Amino acid sequence: MYILGWYFTMADFAKRFGAGRPLDAFGERILGPYYEKCKVITGTPRPLLSSSFAGKCCIVYIASTSVPGSLEPSRLNGMIEGLKDALGENTEPQWIRLPVSPL
Structure with missing residues (x-):
């Protein structure tokens, strides 16, 4: 399976969006601003987060x-x-094959 999105190392994600649980940072620092920007679009689809502590x-x-x-x-x-x-990205999303191999 492939997903279209942005890949972050766990350390980079924590540095950019806050330490702690990635799901909490995703909800507070990413979803909030995303919905604020897209609130005029009816039925705005929800982006998702996939995180792997092993990977x-x-x-x-x-x-x-x-x-x-x-x-x-x-x-x-x-x-x-x-x-x-x-x-805060200027790059386009990339197709990422799952499961992701650890770096």
Whole structure:
């Protein structure tokens, strides 16, 4: 399976979005700003977080090859722009194969 998103090492994720549980940081520092930016879009899709303490990584993702509906271009374009702002990223999301091999 592949997911479309942004890959962070656990250390980089904690440095950028706050130490502690990645899910808490995701909810407070990423989802809040994302929904604020996208609040005018009806039915805004929710980005997801995949984190692995064994693999020492966090992936914020917006689509998956296992969910064909998530690949709709009109859905993805708005999410990408909103998440780039919330993440402070200027790079486009990448296709990441799961499971991720540890660095």
